[in-house]
Amino acid sequence: MGGKLHSLTDVLKKxxxxxxxLSVxxxxxxxxRRMLRDYTQDQVEEKVLLCLRQNPCFDYNERGLWSLNLEGGRDNDQFYSMLLRKQQPVSVKEVLKTGLGAKNKKKTKPLVSGEASLISDGRFIQLESGLWGLTEWEVEAGQYSLKQLIIKAHKKHPGGLSSQQIFEIVNSWRGTSLKAVxxxxxxxxxxEAIGDGIWAYSPSIQVAYEEMMKRFLSSVNRQREKWxxxxxxxxxxxxxxxxxxxxxxxxxxxxxxxxxxRLEEAGQHDYLVTQMAEKDLLLSLRKKEIYRYREHVSRLESKANSILHQxxxxxxxxxxAExxxxxxxEALNKNQASLEALFTKLQQYKEKDRENKIRLAELKERSSEKTAELQSEIVDLRQKLEKTVENSNLENKRRLEEISxxxxxxxxxxxxxxxxxRSLRFVQQELARARSRLSSVEESIKSPLVKGLIKIISFFTGSPKGDIS
Incomplete structure (x- = not known):
């Protein structure tokens, strides 16, 4: 069976x-060595332990060793038989397709229940190509180290083996030499050599040795990191x-x-100092000339300023003056304008005065006419007033007589x-006396004796009760 295994579970099964x-x-x-090469030893151990615990096809015994359960599920027996017949890997999908076609023609049980059941079955392994095969096919002993093969030989023969016997057993699995063994x-x-060239295997010593080697390697790694x-x-x-x-x-x-x-600059500095001294002398002479020219200019400026000021x-x-x-x-123009305005106003006032005089004469005439009219009206009103007074006196006398x-x-x-x-009071008194009499009669009628007499009289006379009452 060629091809690489698909997963960690398949490697563990094989x-x-x-x-x-084997122990973890x-x-x-x-x-x-086969996979997970990028992981550390501790990480690989954690992954392996997790896979062994999660998958039900791996069994753990009291000695702390893990083994493969080859019983498997009954649902996968037909698929197992088919692989034994074919002796080559097959695809589960193709098997399921052919099984469905046959099932449509005839009701039969499917060969395999699914890939999940095959993963948890120790009899089957999956390749990287997706094909499924049997765990027992072509055990590749060459991929295991010589040490592991020797340990396997000792586990098969726990009583001990000679080096020649070990060589023959291991050589049947993979090619090796007696010297290597x-x-x-x-x-x-x-x-351990137990005598006469017989070798025995001690698992406890191996566990202790590997633990010691692990500690030694960890200390070496720490020392290397420190270095x-x-x-x-x-x-x-x-x-x-x-x-x-x-x-x-x-x-x-x-x-x-x-x-x-600095030396070059010192030489240049001395040269520059001499030149500066010469220039300072020339500058002092120039300054004196400039001071003299400046005084002359200041005098001229003062004269010019005085002239300019004047x-x-x-x-x-x-x-x-302008x-x-x-x-x-402007004042003259304003006065002339004001005089003209005053003259025009004076003319207007004169015209208004004439008009007012004319109106006043008219008003006087009208007022005289109105006063005459008012005087005549006053006389008429006086006469009417006298008449009304006489009429009112007569009316008052008549009303006084009516009042009397x-x-x-x-x-x-x-x-x-x-x-x-008085008659009303008398009638009220009579009514009160009649009411008192009525109440006394009603009380006498209400007594049981009177009621009995009334019933007897009504019985003999044949008159109703209401008439007697």
Whole structure:
């Protein structure tokens, strides 16, 4: 059966099928060599242990060893038989398709229940191509180390084997030499010589040896990491020292160059000092001339300023005179305009005065006419007033007479009302007495004796009860 295995589960199935029983520590090196090479030893051990625990096809015994359960599920027996007949890997999908076609024609049980059931069945393994085969096919002993093959031979013969017997057994699985077998037996302490060239295998010593080797390798790794850290630290120190030496040498070179430049600058400075002295002398002479010219210019400027000041005064006075003239002109124009306006207003007032006089004369005439009319109306009103006064006096006398007549009638009516009140009181008294009598009669009728008499009388007379009452 060619091809690589598909997953970690398949590698574990193949390994445990070949070695029958192994501990996790024994399985991890082989798995690390076959796959998960990018992981550390501890990470590989964690993955292997997780896979062994999760998959039900791996069994764990009391000795701490893992084995492969080859019983499998009954649902996959037909698929197992088919693989035994064909002796080559097949695809589950094709098997399911052919099974469905046959099922449509005739109701039969499918050959396989699915890939999930095959994964949990120790009899089957999956290749990278997706095909499924049997775990027992073509056990590739060449992929296992010589040490593991020797351990397998010892597990098959726990009583012990000679080196020649071990060589023959291992050589049947893969090609090797007797010298290589002796080298492995002498190399590892868990192969013990028990006498007469017989070798025995001690699993407990192997576990202790591998644990010790693991600790030793971890300490070596720690020491190597420490050495690398120290090496890196010393390397950094040497680099820093080299940089410092380079900086010091460059500083020395710069100082030498600076000294040379300074000497050149000193010579140039002396030369420049002499030139500056000569220039200072010339400048002092020039300054004296400039001071003299400046004094002369200042005198001329003062004269020019005085002349300019006088000119400005004359100009200002001329401007002030022109301004006063303008003001007088404006005032004259304003006065003329105001006089013209006053004259026009005076003419208007005169015309209005004439009109008012005419109106006043007209009003006087009208008022005289109205006063005459009012006087005549007053006379008429006086006559009417006298007549109304006479009429009112007559009316008052008539009303007084009527009032006296009405007062007499009122007295008579008051006397009649008093008599009516007395008769009303008498009637009310009679009514009260009648009511008292009625109440006494009703009380006497309500007594049981009277009621009995009334019933007897009504019985003999034949009159109803209501008539007697």
């Amino acid at each position: 390994t445990l099928f070949f070695f029958e029983e 520590a024994e399985v991890v090196p082989h798995v690390h 002796d080298g492995v037996l002498n190399k590892f302490p868990y192969f 690398q850290r120290d090496r890196l630290r010393w390397k950094k120190k040497t680099e820093s020292m080299e940089r410092q030496v380079y900086e010091v040498s460059s500083a020395h070179r710069e100082v030498a160059a600076a000294l040379a430049v 000119c400005r005064l004359w100009v200002r006075r001329a401007r002030e 301004g006063e003239k303008e003001k007088y002109r 007549i009405l007062s007499n009638d009122l007295k008579i009516s008051l006397e009649g009302s008093e008599e009516a009140k």
